[in-house]
Amino acid sequence: MRQLSTIADLRVFTSGAPRPLGLVPTMGALHAGHMALVAAAREECASVVATIFVNPAQFGPAEDLARYPRPLSEDLSMLEAAGVSAAFVPPVEEMFPAGSATTVHVGAPARPLEGEARPGHFDGVATVVAKLLLQVGPERAYFGQKDAQQLAVVRRLVADLDIPVSIVAVPTVREADGLAVSTRNAYLSPEQRAAAPAVYRALAAARDRFRIGAGVPAGAGTQVRAQLEAGCRERLAREPLIDAIDYVAVVDPETMAPWAGPGAAMLAVAVRMGGVRLIDNVLLE
Ligand code: PAF
Numbered sequence: 001m002r003q004l005s006t007i008a009d010l011r012v013f014t015s016g017a018p019r020p021l022g023l024v025p026t027m028g029a030l031h032a033g034h035m036a037l038v039a040a041a042r043e044e045c046a047s048v049v050a051t052i053f054v055n056p057a058q059f060g061p062a063e064d065l066a067r068y069p070r071p072l073s074e075d076l077s078m079l080e081a082a083g084v085s086a087a088f089v090p091p092v093e094e095m096f097p098a099g100s101a102t103t104v105h106v107g108a109p110a111r112p113l114e115g116e117a118r119p120g121h122f123d124g125v126a127t128v129v130a131k132l133l134l135q136v137g138p139e140r141a142y143f144g145q146k147d148a149q150q151l152a153v154v155r156r157l158v159a160d161l162d163i164p165v166s167i168v169a170v171p172t173v174r175e176a177d178g179l180a181v182s183t184r185n186a187y188l189s190p191e192q193r194a195a196a197p198a199v200y201r202a203l204a205a206a207r208d209r210f211r212i213g214a215g216v217p218a219g220a221g222t223q224v225r226a227q228l229e230a231g232c233r234e235r236l237a238r239e240p241l242i243d244a245i246d247y248v249a250v251v252d253p254e255t256m257a258p259w260a261g262p263g264a265a266m267l268a269v270a271v272r273m274g275g276v277r278l279i280d281n282v283l284l285e
Contacts, residue, residue: 001079002086007135010049010088014137017085018046023138023165025129028052029069030078033173033181037142038082040170047085049136053095057103058124069183088136095131104130106160109152109256113268114279117246125150126157133163141165146172146180148266148281152256172280174200180280192273195241199271202235203282206267210284221261225250228267228284236271246270246277253283 004010022045024037041048052075059065079087103123110122143151155167173181178200188196206228216224233248250259253266268281
């Protein structure tokens with residue numbers, strides 16, 4: 001596996017790399033969720049570039065960029081063992097040299113939910129993802145369904161900027177007890193970790209309810225949405241270690257607008273356990 005840190009070296013590498021080329025963008029601290037993206041890319045692509053860049057532009061002032069884990073040598077070993085062709089690990093000055101003054105701002109799908117809770121976050125994500133897509137020039141790029149709104153924002157930006165790449169969504173990887181694998185899980189106390197699967201249980205219960213009531217009658221979408229949201233919220237509220245519920249929302253997974261049926265629906269939640277914010281979602285089908 002090649003390790004690259006400049007855009008110039010990356011371009012030399014990609015110009016000779018067998019195609020199709022897959023991009024797996026990450027911020028490092030790799031876990032099973034990232035490795036599922038790599039595995040999907042390996043299956044479908046002749047070459048895979050994984051990127052490790054802790055993007056300062058997507059952290060808010062109250063979010064601890066300095067505390068974000070950076071186990072670089074373990075990350076590189078994992079990528080190498082998984083058969084990645086090249087790891088692109090640029091320093092901040094390579095991605096955002098002095099004088100950088102362009103931000104990619106995605107509208108509608110970036111506004112609600114995480115967009116409201118984390119102002120500016122999706123500008124940072126969209127800017128760095130646009131740059132990585134232009135730097136690597138992959139045929140395919142892999143994103144986790146766990147960050148469903150990020151996925152919607154990336155799909156929108158690729159469509160709007162006519163970037164010739166297929167965005168591939170990889171299903172959320174879960175621990176045996178249902179908790180979605182996330183870098184943030186490491187910040188949970190043992191008691192919080194034991195309580196955290198309540199989030200997925202609440203989502204799964206709503207999904208089961210949606211299935212049982214399959215075939216939402218015409219015009220009843222808004223009512224079904226309200227019932228599902230209320231049921232899920234009630235279940236989450238029963239877990240004493242969940243300190244706050246930021247949102248519980250049934251949305252259209254493409255636009256992130258409140259779902260009014262019929263068509264694809266997703267239930268997304270964000271909760272806080274102490275200082276740790278957990279997000280998760282399920283597709284309702
Ligand atoms: O999902 C992530 O890890 C990041 O948001 C991404 C896509 C690598 C952009 O920094």
